[in-house]
Amino acid sequence: MASDGGLARFLEAAGFERVEGEVEPEYGVTMLLAGGGGPLVFRVRGAPLDAGGNVVSARERVLQALGASSDAEAYEKLLRAMSSPEPLRFTGAPTLREAPRGLLDAPAVRFYEGEGGPYLTASVFIACWRGVCNASVHRVMVKGERVGVVRVVPRHLWRLYREAVGEGRDLPVTVVLGVHPAVLLAAASSPRLGVFELGVASALLGGLEVYESPVHGNPVPAGAGVVVEGWLTRETAPEGPFVDATGTLDKVREQPALRVEAAYYNPDGVSHVILPAGREHLMLMGFPREAQVWEAVSRVVPRVHAVRLTPASGGWLHAVIAIEKNHDGDAKNAILAAFAGHPSLKHVVVVSPDIDVDDPGDVEWAIATRFQADRDLVVVREARGSTLDPSAPEGFTTKLGLDATKPLGGGVEYEKATRIPGRGLVRVR
Template sequence: MSLSNAVASLSEIRFYDPPYGEFGIARVLKESEGRWTPLFRGVGKGFSGVGNVIDTRPKLYRFLGASSDEEAYSKLLSALESPTSLDFVSTWQDLYREVDSLYDLPMVRYYEREARPYITSGVVVGAGPGGVYNASIHRFSPIGARKAVIRLVPRHLYHMYKMSIKQGREVPIAVAWGVHPLVLLAAASSPPYGVFELGVAARLLGGLKAVSLENGAVAPFPASVIIEGFITAEQAEEGPFVDIVGVYDRVRLQPVVRVERIYVLRSEALLHYLLPAGLEHQLLMGFEREARIWKAVRSVVPGVKKVRLTRGGFGWMVAVISLEKAAEGDAKNALLAAFAAHPSLKIAIAVDGDVDPDDPVAVEWALATRLRADRGLFVIPYVRGSTLDPVALNEEGLTHKIGIDATRPLDADPVLFERARIPET
């Protein structure tokens, strides 16, 4: 399944033509998110671009073949637990042309203080020690025609990199740019180490083709662009770039990638421009964590209505859980389960089933009318949270977490908490 096929299935597409200007694509992405899918023609010779492919739940659920939160969560969690094998293609190179330089690829900057154009939706597939493969999404920015710097956070690819460099070997990788959105969703997930995320994508798609590269890495097929190379021991400054919190990430030393080959589809190559901190970024990054919160909370409180990693918490650090509690303490158990399921979570709020977590005004109303701070608030001090938190106590994300029980006290008269409604005519 290709990105082009996925985009063709969407109903609301608007076409754009050059010239785009330095930040023109970013402005269109911001204007259109949550509204329509922009398709950019002529972003480079032989290239077109697209964005906001899965910036809303209806779009994501359509690709998943799901009609509800529960069905979508269940499909993703099932795929994470039972990935399937890939279908390797032996004859594929004739469909691609090779380009000489990373600068031949029409990357863009999205915000004014970003260091350089870069790829924001590249699926990086690494081949680690012991035959372990990992697929994940990482910022990838050129610092030369055949050199790039890659942002590695302390997760699986970082672990593979550290082990490999310690053993005196480089990490073979493929960077696939322009892939089916469910490949992106799988790559944004975090199954246990050793579970190959492309196998998760294969389960979600009902099959996924892949290619083997000369360096030992693999790539999903057909990707619009496949970059073959090695993560080396060399380091270079990376950033500033905008991460999901919508602020500029600090400049740091990160590993350098030595690029061996750059393959581009001979037919029009469709690139995916993913706006940092945009709705698509938030949904991709947070959806699997939301599913894990849903599963964990249901195990301690069966009456869960809805779970949301909120837009204000950029789909990552703030969760709202609506539930029907059977006894006092259920809400706090739900909040503790949420923190355990998603360690980057900083604030978790429990509300009653009549409060919609998608409505921030309704959540604030619950805080105003149902929270008793003396028994509804608790703080978990000095615990690891998100490295994206600008006020974390160190680079590992050490922080204090807050749980908020904004549910109605069961020992109070329920009439006092009934929401007034105007009857239908």
Template structure:
């Protein structure tokens, strides 16, 4: 449970005074960006944020080093494992249809937000063939029982669209308050037919020695470790969704998105609502970390020795990356740049460095650029490429991508070595 997880962290900030869910939660989370914050009274509820805001904290919980996170996730994506169905779960202890979304501790994060927003929520759905999908979706509360859900054209969108075209609704379960292996699995991009629950189960086996346990709620498997679960249905009706602050810290615009109807709420005793700060470090981690294995796999197809990939915090862990390789041929650096763009199409800027550079140290990366890069021979520019819709500088999602090859020339490697004792 989330309370037990937070108790393990020695740097949690506890806010005991009453806090409003409108903007005040945000102020505290912004003040302590890299530390977990536990609110004991957000209009009568407990709320936690910034829980998974650093690589160190995520790695420590999983029992691995920060450089191993990428391989830990890659293994789970390549080797999904069956989950275990059990008969009961703590969140089933409290069940009611008598609830109001507007009275829950769902924050209004920023002044221009369209309303209260679910931000850490994952949606679990099953298609007609029994495939179970788990994915993150922001949801803007409209009234006591409805919200607008943002669906991008991926798996849940395909499941909803198939039903909507028949005039039908899609039954789902919304879960809030989950441990990191579930959150990371919910953010991966995988082939349709590979369930994120099985990816989470593989992570659970490796980190804790046991498969993921789920309980069925009206035929939909729900992880037993969740704090809140909501039975809901996504309707064919479209309504306004937005504005909303996304990962770059800028406002996304208003769109027509599906209407969601909430029917029943479940929660554990003394639950903690997970408030994921839009544009905060925790948002970066949960959205960016699952993309690093994709970049790694793409680069490894063209350069055999790839040592690490880091999406940088300054870019929201979305638009900029650093890749560490060992060159075998001149030109490997440029091939790595192009492969990184292929592995994460939203990527806008990548720096490729040698294995002696610490990709988690911005000064070390900048030193490599300063001493091993010349713009007239080492800069790669790809104009008018499809980029990220989250980049406000892009034009209709078209962007100029650029890569820096900050690796040493193979025939002059000794000239670029740093002095050491």
């Protein structure tokens, strides 16, 4: 059975806690979501629609959204969907109501001091131009009811936008909020140009119901909570500062201005607010890249046990990868494959399967006891990295890979003694 692609349906299945009263749009949402925990549903003061937050702030919620029981199954499902998208199932449009305050009703939220204004953070941009459709996640700095500024990195939406600008046109876009996490994960993935991310979401969900948007006729997930029709214009304006995944203020840039023609909300849906630098932000942004790293490294080693883009690195810049190896050189190949699979990576630590990739202390122990810099360090200088790293001017960085795996044939000196709880005994694993 096809899914309507709305967040409300996922929340009903996943369970949520409702927050009573109204939450202030200035810093109130941050205080509510910063504590983590499970999914919340709340009403931002002045908004006509409830919003969800912390929806997939835990890994198990991501697996639930993808219908998977393990990371490996989820990675495989996402990668398969990216290579084999499924057709969309068009249906009739739901009853939409006009959002009287436009973008402010989405709702727009100010999260941290020092930011350039209130933001939309769960906004999926859907654009079709010259036969190519794209869906991707972009933050919007809200300047007014019908004006925003959009951070567009040089990927597929940027290409469609530049093609439109090259023809002297603004790019028609439909912006939706309040979609199923599988739709967000698909929109955060990077299939080749021409693969429509909503088709990826359709493959993930076993079918995706969509309808044509009221102004542009772009496909919209049927259950989306908020629908905004507008243009990504040839005009630019300063965007930022904004606290991004690393927890640092991203710099101010000239970015395309969004001009809104119409804004609607679905009274049967909910909107979505993602806390910048919160665990949900890191999971949605990083999980598709974990899948790409898993695929790339799986090509060069016998088995990948785990991949983690670490929370302290914004779920983006650092990876810990647990592998099995046939040769002591396999870990170095894994490092290079990881850099190719996720070019924004800055540091990679490769460990043996006995190390818990979710325990920074265990990873540090592996570095302390199984790593020697003169033989186990990989350095790649002047490589393209990520503009999220403030120490990397224009995104150029030096990348490090650490082989902290147990040597093949290594003896008991490479094993870790642990206490058996309640028995006072020590065993060597």
